[in-house]
Amino acid sequence: TKLRVGLLFGGCSGEHEVSINSARAIAKALSAEQNASKYEILPFYIQKDGRWLAGNVSQQVLESGQPLQLPRSNPEPQENQLGSDSSQLSTADRLSFSRWQSPSQVAEVDVWFPILHGPNGEDGTVQGLLTLMQVPFVGSGVLGSAMGMDKIAMKMAFAQAGLPQVKYMAVNRSQIWSNPCVFPKLCDQIELNLGYPCFIKPANLGSSVGIAKARSRQELETALDNAASYDRRIIVEAGVIARELECAVLGNDQPQASVVGEITYSSDFYDYETKYTQGKADLVIPATVSDAVTRQIQEMALQAFAAIDAGGLARVDFFYVEATGEVLINEINTLPGFTATSMYPLLWAHSGVSFPELVDRLIQLALERRSTPE
Ligand code: ATP
Ligand code: MG
Ligand code: MG
Ligand code: MG
Numbered sequence: 001t002k003l004r005v006g007l008l009f010g011g012c013s014g015e016h017e018v019s020i021n022s023a024r025a026i027a028k029a030l031s032a033e034q035n036a037s038k039y040e041i042l043p044f045y046i047q048k049d050g051r052w053l054a055g056n057v058s059q060q061v062l063e064s065g066q067p068l069q070l071p072r073s074n075p076e077p078q079e080n081q082l083g084s085d086s087s088q089l090s091t092a093d094r095l096s097f098s099r100w101q102s103p104s105q106v107a108e109v110d111v112w113f114p115i116l117h118g119p120n121g122e123d124g125t126v127q128g129l130l131t132l133m134q135v136p137f138v139g140s141g142v143l144g145s146a147m148g149m150d151k152i153a154m155k156m157a158f159a160q161a162g163l164p165q166v167k168y169m170a171v172n173r174s175q176i177w178s179n180p181c182v183f184p185k186l187c188d189q190i191e192l193n194l195g196y197p198c199f200i201k202p203a204n205l206g207s208s209v210g211i212a213k214a215r216s217r218q219e220l221e222t223a224l225d226n227a228a229s230y231d232r233r234i235i236v237e238a239g240v241i242a243r244e245l246e247c248a249v250l251g252n253d254q255p256q257a258s259v260v261g262e263i264t265y266s267s268d269f270y271d272y273e274t275k276y277t278q279g280k281a282d283l284v285i286p287a288t289v290s291d292a293v294t295r296q297i298q299e300m301a302l303q304a305f306a307a308i309d310a311g312g313l314a315r316v317d318f319f320y321v322e323a324t325g326e327v328l329i330n331e332i333n334t335l336p337g338f339t340a341t342s343m344y345p346l347l348w349a350h351s352g353v354s355f356p357e358l359v360d361r362l363i364q365l366a367l368e369r370r371s372t373p374e
Contacts, residue, residue: 002040006109010046013118014209022338032356054105112137118206122335123149136370139312140334147308148334161307167238176228197239202231242319247301248347257298258347262287
């Protein structure tokens with residue numbers, strides 16, 4: 001009998017659309033010849049408002065690639081939202097979040113494949129829910145997911161592991177918004193410790209959302225205020241001039257590192273627009289760096305993976321300061337972009353693991369982690 005894979009996608013984060021594309025690529029890989037006899041897909045689409053949809057509605061989102069928002073007051077979908085056969089929609093297709101525990105389709109899942117990027121999916125919240133459901137799932141658990149999402153916690157773990165990184169300061173929203181006397185002092189400290197340019201980031205986001213580069217006091221103040229609108233926790237980092245290299249990790253207790261890839265672009269930094277506009281960035285795989293740098297990055301990627309207690313998969317991002325030969329760790333992503341053109345699966349393809357084989361391995365890793373004694 002086939003293993004029923006609960007593909008969980010969409011979600012309430014700014015990376016909703018990316019998640020749909022990742023899920024489409026994974027669904028295709030699960031239906032590929034070598035996997036089709038092993039796995040059956042049960043799609044669960046999470047709307048932007050957090051409601052879970054199941055059955056043929058999720059399937060249609062998967063097929064169309066278009067986000068869907070069924071109105072809360074009138075859950076009966078409009079004809080034009082779902083196409084001609086929307087009349088077949090049953091109540092079982094609209095699982096409101098408050099009913100998630102009982103629907104039969106959730107109970108049928110043998111293993112979950114959450115492919116949600118950013119907050120409410122990559123950060124340990126959904127992992128906590130799946131842990132409570134006592135069904136194995138792909139990827140990191142609660143701790144690894146939360147540590148990987150919060151850049152302050154992540155950097156503390158990296159520092160503890162002895163991994164080199166840029167200078168940074170952790171900032172709380174209250175230092176920006178609450179007390180008018182504190183804010184100028186905070187900016188003074190940032191100028192003194194980090195200087196310009198510096199990068200201001202909401203601690204718990206992805207896809208460069210809310211990230212700004214500041215070259216002056218004025219830009220710093222604006223960026224801090226803006227970042228505070230995204231998150232209570234904010235991180236400010238010294239800016240470096242560096243090449244951007246990424247490495248993929250796969251495994252549980254004996255993880256493996258992929259070949260190293262490079263991101264190239266001509267914009268100021270790798271911001272949201274550069275990430276998601278066709279042709280604005282290029283992936284170079286393998287990166288043209290020395291074997292020594294490659295090995296150093298692979299080693300650091302595995303150390304970072306262990307430092308935050310990641311599991312299954314992660315993409316680790318680095319800065320290679322060519323002028324000094326220094327390799328600095330930037331961050332780890334525990335549920336990296338997983339579309340057909342995303343760095344994570346492409347790094348594995350160049351390391352000899354095809355996309356269908358990769359999703360198969362990830363599901364087996366989820367089952368393996370579950371079967372180890374608690
Ligand atoms: P992802 O989509 O990979 O999850 P993210 O939102 O977590 O991204 P970061 O990877 O921390 O964000 O930063 C996004 C980009 O901003 C980097 O790829 C890089 O181009 C630029 N950047 C971030 N921090 C620095 C820094 N300290 N110095 C120079 N450039 C930086
Ligand atoms: Mg990130
Ligand atoms: Mg990310
Ligand atoms: Mg990044």
